Amino acid sequence: MTEDFDNTAEAIRRLQELQSVRLSVGVPWLNNHLNMIAMVQEYGKTIVPVNRQWLALPTPNSGDKRPADFQNLFFMLGKTADQAYLAMPDANSGFKIMFILRKSVVIPPRPFLRYSFNHHLGRWTELGADLAFKCMVGQIEPKDVYSVLGEAMVKDIKQTITDFSTPSNAPLTAKNKGFNDPLIDSGELRDSITWITERI
Template sequence: MTNTLPHIIEQLERLQSERIIVGVPRSNDHLTMIALVQEYGKTIRPVHGDWLVIPTENARAMHVTHASQVPGMFRPKGKNILAIKDESSPNGLKVMFVLRKETRIPARPFLRYTYQTNVRLWANYAAVLVQKMIVGKMSVEEVETLLARRIVSSMKSTIRHFSKPANSPLTQSIKGFNDPLIDDKKLLDSITYFFERKF
């Protein structure tokens, strides 16, 4: 009878020596910034000038990202908006941008929520996978990959269903829906995993 204990110990040591990292790719600074802002919240203030210039759904529908792209735009007296004349609108204006001194993005801790909600489920799933590995039905790589994919799936589910705090009415009107962690799905689609040696 073959003694498989040394092989099992070696496999378990390999599992112990690596950790699974799940989230946005480290190489994407923009998505990392978005994830951190969503996780912890942030007050955004203008870098240049006195106002944040926030495009409305009208600007987005015209694929306009900057106020200078819209000819004939002006700021109506006493209003914190930039608009163009539009006779078909009730007030004769089409609002293209909203002006704000600052805007607060509330914390939506999807990373911490995913971990707290699922850590026991992941541990149970990992135990099942390790049992299969011990009896020779699965390799170390398969255990790590299946567990990593389960964690990614959990995080994507959190992003899809995270609803509070909701988007502001302005953000909802711009996006056309109220999914606080989803806009163009870049954050959602970016969630991935890799393995890193502990020592």
């Protein structure tokens, strides 16, 4: 009976320790650039020019350069008032388009975090409950609960980013990237997904 009482007290202590920590999973808080990218992808955004009339969207012809990096660009109107181009002379075709000009660009939502939460919450909950039980009976330590659960959540979110396909990239974006993978360009966003624990 005394042994049972001692085990119960230890189980309660372990449970209280688990409840004193919060697990957070996602993009690192201190990386403002990646947080901005994650928010835009998650909720979508309409981008408009701030200090100029047009947004300049690079074509593969421009490489990694900006309009200011070219000396001989000229302006061409498109078929409608909200379309235009920056081009430069070309000996073969007469000109080649370097930048597509638009009044705005709409980035559609690609909610990889909400998708992961909605599709994996049940499994995460079951895993968390199983780990908490193992912790309470002394099979694992409290810190192991969060490391195993955090890694599982990170893996699932990264897989969601890899598999996400709809809505796809705009044709120009896919052409510039060389592939059509809406949530992956360099892979920096996916690779940044991590977990941390905080005392509460």
